[in-house]
Amino acid sequence: GNSVTQMEGPVTLSEEAFLTINCTYTATGYPSLFWYVQYPGEGLQLLLKATKADDKGSNKGFEATYRKETTSFHLEKGSVQVSDSAVYFCALSVGDSWGKLQFGAGTQVVVTP
Amino acid sequence: KAGVTQTPRYLIKTRGQQVTLSCSPISGHRSVSWYQQTPGQGLQFLFEYFSETQRNKGNFPGRFSGRQFSNSRSEMNVSTLELGDSALYLCASSPGTTGEQYFGPGTRLTVT
Numbered sequence: 001g002n003s004v005t006q007m008e009g010p011v012t013l014s015e016e017a018f019l020t021i022n023c024t025y026t027a028t029g030y031p032s033l034f035w036y037v038q039y040p041g042e043g044l045q046l047l048l049k050a051t052k053a054d055d056k057g058s059n060k061g062f063e064a065t066y067r068k069e070t071t072s073f074h075l076e077k078g079s080v081q082v083s084d085s086a087v088y089f090c091a092l093s094v095g096d097s098w099g100k101l102q103f104g105a106g107t108q109v110v111v112t113p
Numbered sequence: 114k115a116g117v118t119q120t121p122r123y124l125i126k127t128r129g130q131q132v133t134l135s136c137s138p139i140s141g142h143r144s145v146s147w148y149q150q151t152p153g154q155g156l157q158f159l160f161e162y163f164s165e166t167q168r169n170k171g172n173f174p175g176r177f178s179g180r181q182f183s184n185s186r187s188e189m190n191v192s193t194l195e196l197g198d199s200a201l202y203l204c205a206s207s208p209g210t211t212g213e214q215y216f217g218p219g220t221r222l223t224v225t
Binding site for chain 1: 117148156158161168169171203205207209210211213214216217218
């Protein structure tokens with residue numbers, strides 16, 4: 001079956017530090033890959049996506065590249081802010097089941113001033 | 114465009130009761146998906162509706178059901194509530210086959 005594995009958190013960083021959250025996946029077929037962010041007390045917000053190998057998704061300073069050879073979609077940001085403190089979820093959908101997202105466990109990120 | 118709305122935002126029910134949650138998708142979106150979020154199990158897919166038809170279903174017991182109306186609004190129903198059904202229930206809508214989904218704020222269900 002399909003699955004997503006994320007690095008465990010919490011990840012604690014100082015403001016302006018570099019952030020990397022690892023995400024690897026297992027999927028039948030060619031998945032679309034997503035990063036979502038959840039702030040306390042809120043639903044999920046789509047952060048970025050990539051739909052085919054070597055695509056790079058980017059948004060708000062965050063980037064992730066779809067690596068088919070390593071089945072990975074790592075999230076990076078060059079300089080984090082306190083406002084980036086949240087839980088980040090890697091997710092995939094496959095083919096005709098595009099309405100069904102398979103999520104990783106989520107990684108909590110805490111950025112301190 | 115207005116985002117996905119879910120009602121109610123908070124709900125407290127007693128074991129054995131049933132509950133109905135409502136979701137209004139973004140205008141023009143015909144696909145609505147439902148997820149359950151708990152600290153122990155994380156985010157789990159419940160079901161997805163497209164043009165009033167259930168397209169995909171997750172591994173939940175038959176007590177969990179849903180439907181979609183002609184205006185794309187969706188409801189999910191949980192019958193014979195159990196303590197383990199306490200969770201945040203998230204609804205998401207999608208414009209179509211791109212797979213990206215837009216989430217509502219969720220309904221926090223507490224079963225006592």
